[in-house]
Amino acid sequence: LNHGLLKKLKRRCLKNAWGVTAVSQPLMDVLDGIYKNENQAVISMGCDTSLFGRQYREENYFGQGNQKVLLFVGRLAEKKGVYYAIEAMRNVENAMLVIAGDGPLREELQRQADKVMRAKTHEELKKIYASADLFVMPSITAKDGDKEGFGLVILEAFASGLPIVASRSGGITDIVKDGVNGFLVEEKDVSGMADQIDRLLKDEEIYNKMQIEAKKSAQQY
16 A cells, blocks of 8 residues: 555554554554654564474474475565575575475475475474474565565574574564574575575584574564
């Protein structure tokens, strides 16, 4: 609703609302650019951390053998930027990318990726998260301006003990602290993403520290 009459109606709604909430500060900043309501609050989504954890890990769950597993979970749509994660993998050795999700880009991504899975229940998802080694969130700003609002899957990955390599896009920066619980790169920066993935997979000390911080971050939500 960002064009023409629809945007005017949005502004009117924001102006007349008793209060306005958003799930992340970057989204609130977008709303403020349309109309700044004086009664506003950022109220993030939360994660039931009891549903996730390393206790659900199954060795060789993906048939990966000695390879490390990078995981993406989410809708296969433009703003998720999965294409760039796949491209980054061309420069990462001894690792495979698993994509769990569905959406309009599924067939196109299926032709590029090692594996695309449909995960329909938390029972499946908790094993998928726990059995991976690293989470990737390569989100971008879509052509129509749509961007990541919050990224609940990040919290689920953190609760599963997975450090993350993500892009500085939308609400991701509210959760991922660069160099603390993961690494951040610019949108569409394929080489930067590959470098940080490689760094995390090869440096056990950094990986272990970020794994601890990831779990702490999940508890905050």
